[in-house]
Amino acid sequence: MKKALQYLSNKLGSKTSFLGLCLVCSGMILSNPSQAQHEHHTNSPQAQQDTIKGSIQREVHQLVGENHFTLNYYAPAVRGRMIWGGLVAYDQVWVTGAHRATNVEFTQAIRIDGKVIPAGKYAIFTIPEKKKWILILNTRWDQHLADEYNAAEDVIRLEVKPEKSKEFFERLTYEIQEVSPEEGTIVVSWEKVSVHLDFTNVN
Numbered sequence: 001m002k003k004a005l006q007y008l009s010n011k012l013g014s015k016t017s018f019l020g021l022c023l024v025c026s027g028m029i030l031s032n033p034s035q036a037q038h039e040h041h042t043n044s045p046q047a048q049q050d051t052i053k054g055s056i057q058r059e060v061h062q063l064v065g066e067n068h069f070t071l072n073y074y075a076p077a078v079r080g081r082m083i084w085g086g087l088v089a090y091d092q093v094w095v096t097g098a099h100r101a102t103n104v105e106f107t108q109a110i111r112i113d114g115k116v117i118p119a120g121k122y123a124i125f126t127i128p129e130k131k132k133w134i135l136i137l138n139t140r141w142d143q144h145l146a147d148e149y150n151a152a153e154d155v156i157r158l159e160v161k162p163e164k165s166k167e168f169f170e171r172l173t174y175e176i177q178e179v180s181p182e183e184g185t186i187v188v189s190w191e192k193v194s195v196h197l198d199f200t201n202v203n
Contacts, residue, residue: 050077050170055098062176064184066108067201071186073102073124075171083191088128093136095145096126096188097172103141104186109202112137113158116202125149126188126195133160133195158197165194 055074062069076098081087088094096102101123110117123141127134139153172190179185186197 052077053079056171058174060174060176062178062184064176064178065181065201067110067184068107069104069176069184070106071102071104071174071176073172073174074098074100075173077171078169078191084128084193085130090129091127093146093149094126094128096124100145101125101138101141101143102174104137105141110199111202112156112197112199115156117155117199122155124186128162131161133162134158135160135195135197160195160197163194163196165189165192168192 055076058073058075060069060071074097076087084090103121103123105121107119109119117137121141122137122139123143125136125138125146127136135158137155138149139155140148140150143149167189169189169191172188175187175189177185177187181201183198183200185199188195188197
């Protein structure tokens with residue numbers, strides 16, 4: 001590299017210094033993205049500006065003790081719209097996502113509000129209201145929105161109180177949190193509202 005630069009300097013004449021030629025070539029290299037070094041920045045999903053218009057497909061995995069949970073859903077965005085009582089109607093069964101029913105699968109039985117739910121895969125539906133929500137697990141986990149929803153296929157219905165979230169969630173977000181090796185909760189958050197579905201593992 002040094003010999004090549006010295007050769008170019010001799011060709012260009014004595015007025016062009018070797019150091020100056022090095023600076024010029026360095027600038028050329030840095031201006032080429034394929035050769036210049038670059039940095040990777042890691043930001044939280046909430047910190048990044050969300051410019052995607054459609055609903056994003058997401059998958060959540062979590063171990064609670066030895067019980068493996070997998071949750072699949074489509075996450076719509078607020079995008080300046082009125083969510084509660086607007087985009088999501090009150091007092092109606094909601095798929096609690098977009099496109100297809102949100103589904104959760106667990107490898108061991110769990111207990112919710114005293115009722116044992118066998119290991120398996122279930123759809124999650126809700127009925128949002130202003131002061132309470134109904135959380136539902138339904139055996140028909142693979143369906144389009146709530147088009148085929150049948151209350152007779154529910155395994156459990158549970159009334160919960162919605163909470164005001166301190167954080168603004170641009171997109172619908174599910175979390176499965178391990179409280180202890182025996183206890184956990186499924187948290188659904190969107191806009192500034194969150195609801196919790198508490199469970200315990202059945203050994």
